[in-house]
Amino acid sequence: MAKIAPSLSREGLGLAPSRHGTVTAVSMMKDEGPFLLEWVAHHLTVGFNRLVVYTNDCSDGTDTMLIRLEELGLAYHRRNVIPEGLRPQPSALNHAQDEPLVAESDWVLVFDADEFLCIRYGDGTLNDLLDGVKAQGANGMVITWRIFGSGGVHDWSRAPVTEQYLRAAPKEWNKGWGVKTLFQFDPAHWKLGIHRPKIKNKWLESDFPDSIKWLNGSGRAMEDYFKFRGWRSITRTVGYDWAQINHYAVKSIDSYAIRKFRGNVNLKKDKYNADYWALQDRNEVQDDAMLRYSAERKRVFDLLLSDPELNRLHHAALDRAEARLAEFKGLPAYDEMVAGLKAASQVPIDAVVAKPPQARDPEKIAALMSRVEKQSNETERVARKALGPQRGTGLAEPAAQGLASGVEWVANHEIALPLDPGHFSPSGLEQIAAGKFDRGVARILPRLLQGAARHLELGAGCGFRAAVLARARPVLQQIQQESDPGRVKLIRAIWERNGLEKQNNLTLRAGALDQEALQELIETFRPDSLLIADPALDPQILMQALRSGAPALRLILAGPAMAESQRWQAIFPALAAARPDETQPEFLLAQLARAD
Structure with a gap:
């Protein structure tokens, strides 16, 4: 040796x-x-x-x-x-x-x-x-x-x-x-x-x-x-x-x-x-x-x-x-x-054509699947369905701090969005490239808010929903809140690209909201529609903020908050009991979930 x-x-x-x-x-x-x-x-x-x-x-x-x-x-x-x-x-x-x-x-x-x-x-x-x-x-x-x-x-x-x-x-x-x-x-x-x-x-x-x-x-x-x-x-x-x-x-x-x-x-x-x-x-x-x-x-x-x-x-x-x-x-x-x-x-x-190692045989795969696998897959399928048309947010985690140089913009529901992998997930990029980003929500949300005058969104994401509403309902007053600094920059870039950054009816509130700040915002703005997309928002904090100071309200879940729908639904009996009959909340989860 x-x-x-x-x-x-x-x-x-x-x-x-x-x-x-x-x-x-x-x-x-x-x-x-x-x-x-x-x-x-x-x-x-x-x-x-x-x-x-x-x-x-x-x-x-x-x-x-x-x-x-x-x-x-x-x-x-x-x-x-x-x-x-x-x-x-x-x-x-x-x-x-x-x-x-x-x-x-x-x-x-x-x-x-x-x-x-x-x-x-x-x-x-x-x-x-x-x-x-x-x-x-x-x-x-x-x-x-x-x-x-x-x-x-x-x-x-x-x-x-x-x-x-x-x-x-x-x-x-x-x-x-x-x-x-x-x-x-x-x-x-x-x-x-x-x-x-x-x-x-x-x-x-x-x-x-x-x-x-x-x-x-x-x-x-x-x-x-x-x-x-x-x-x-x-x-x-x-x-x-x-x-x-x-x-x-x-x-x-x-x-x-x-x-x-x-x-x-x-x-x-x-x-x-x-x-x-x-x-x-x-x-x-x-x-x-x-x-x-x-x-x-x-x-x-x-x-x-x-x-x-x-x-x-x-x-x-x-x-x-x-x-x-x-x-x-x-x-x-x-x-x-x-x-x-x-x-x-x-x-x-x-x-490029990529041939699989062998042809897929659905019957053979089904026969091989164990009971526990079938049960596990069904549980995840139900959870994904509860997420509604977005299948998540379509956004990258974590968000980039700025747009990539030379990024291509593609029209989605008449709103230009950037094909930027620093801000959007692979599925989100596919949807943008096809002009189909959040298309279900883009179709139904303006109809859900007919008659609304003041709309508050907690967890604005990339600001696409707000941009669609700004075009479809220009008289609607909107406040959009987003905690993530990278997404705040993305929202501003998208609104600027689409000529919306100076629209008086559209306001961006950057940063997280504690219970006191949220209650103050609701009491001051008095929204008659509230969209919740931030999965980190505690329903109990929102319930306390809504107990007083808000008119009759439409409450809508979207994006990742849809996965927590049962947790949100659980607060509504207590919320309804705490408010006068004329200000009862209207819960629109089911309608938005069918948007696709």
């Missing part, structure tokens, strides 16, 4: 200890020698304190490099012995399920050699990210892919992958929404999976599913369906604010050529064709968040190369890849491939 440099222990590398026990990365690799040390250095920097990698049929020394890393105590190498008829990835996960190093882990993330975890939350480490996850009482995070393309790079380079490729697909591009799941692992309850773990059958009808709380990549609670099935984010669950998986599936044309001519981990013979390139070579937007790790990753990478044996193996893998590439470049097949890839790079993003 080669001599071990004393500086190449975890302590010698200066890596911070984990605050969350053993956090393990499980991966499967074949001929990843040129990129292995960058992958290892990056994920040690991010905060994994255990790397377990399975290899099969390597010809470029990847397995030998991992064996050396295990000798140094920096990774663990396992042979992926593949049973007849099984593909390499499922085989590796079966081995990992029984591997003691994985079983004793506190947290596990399964991901590939072309995937790099990028954390935007906190200081960019797993320590801070898991602090945030646990602060919400969660035990997992579903992290969505961000597809990174070639950036127009053709030639092979030894430069780091994470610094060469900084162009990616837009966040709202749903064909790139595959996921990987970081979760608290208990092998008695979970079966490891490529995209998410699977609850073992014997626990499906128990209380165990209720104990699972996973967040999405923006730190918001995932829907319950994902406990049971799925491998992609959907419009309601996608998020990138806390973390993403940077997926470098193609890299440069030359890198792609090396991979194409050597096969792949899942033995898909036709995978690396022009269609796959068109899907993965997405370069529409700049994303350089990964550069936050550059200095520390390089420090760790250079220390790894200070080991003579690792240094020799790393450069041998590079030399081997470059020699193979030199052979390919003289072949007609290489020229044909390059021409095909360059043509595929011109395919517009809205013309």
Whole structure:
């Protein structure tokens, strides 16, 4: 065994200890020698304190490099012995399920050699990210892919992958929404999976599913369906604010050529064709968040190369890849491939076809669904229906502080709205682009307020409802209240764009309201209609403010407050009993819920 440099222990590398026990990365690799040390250095920097990698049929020394890393105590190498008829990835996960190093882990993330975890939350480490996850009482995070393309790079380079490729697909591009799941692992309850773990059958009808709380990549609670099935984010669950998986599936044309001519981990013979390139070579937007790790990753990478044996193996893998590439470049097949890839790079993003791994069979899925999954899905369906036509707010969380430069504006119900991902969620952006943002509310709200003279809205959101009312009912006096500073700026920008910022009948009240301020506002303004969209507003505070000083009132719930409809309805008997007969409130929840 080669001599071990004393500086190449975890302590010698200066890596911070984990605050969350053993956090393990499980991966499967074949001929990843040129990129292995960058992958290892990056994920040690991010905060994994255990790397377990399975290899099969390597010809470029990847397995030998991992064996050396295990000798140094920096990774663990396992042979992926593949049973007849099984593909390499499922085989590796079966081995990992029984591997003691994985079983004793506190947290596990399964991901590939072309995937790099990028954390935007906190200081960019797993320590801070898991602090945030646990602060919400969660035990997992579903992290969505961000597809990174070639950036127009053709030639092979030894430069780091994470610094060469900084162009990616837009966040709202749903064909790139595959996921990987970081979760608290208990092998008695979970079966490891490529995209998410699977609850073992014997626990499906128990209380165990209720104990699972996973967040999405923006730190918001995932829907319950994902406990049971799925491998992609959907419009309601996608998020990138806390973390993403940077997926470098193609890299440069030359890198792609090396991979194409050597096969792949899942033995898909036709995978690396022009269609796959068109899907993965997405370069529409700049994303350089990964550069936050550059200095520390390089420090760790250079220390790894200070080991003579690792240094020799790393450069041998590079030399081997470059020699193979030199052979390919003289072949007609290489020229044909390059021409095909360059043509595929011109395919517009809205013309890309992504074929699912297998055809969807609704009857088969229904047969596989357990009773507890059906019950869970139905509960969430009812909750979403209660949200009414908005399906939430359509707004991003958290809101940006200002509009992005050069943002496109699109007319929605004659109100121009900005296509700004800093302010609107992916679903909200889709609605805006189609001219259908909050269309149900926009149609019905002016009719609901016929006869009203003074309208107060608590939780104005982006100010769209107010703008629609200002156009449809110009004599209506409005006060719009919004607590979030970023949304206040958005409201002002939208009203200015639509020529409403100087309208005397439209007033914006920025900042939160306590009970005293709310009561004063109601007594002074004396609204005859009140729309509640702020889910943080306490019904008891509003009830106290409405006990006196307000005329007969129409009360309307909208947006996220609709999810709390039962809590709001509960205050109305007490409110009605406290007010004279002639000022009884009229509760319009049901009418607005049918607006779509």
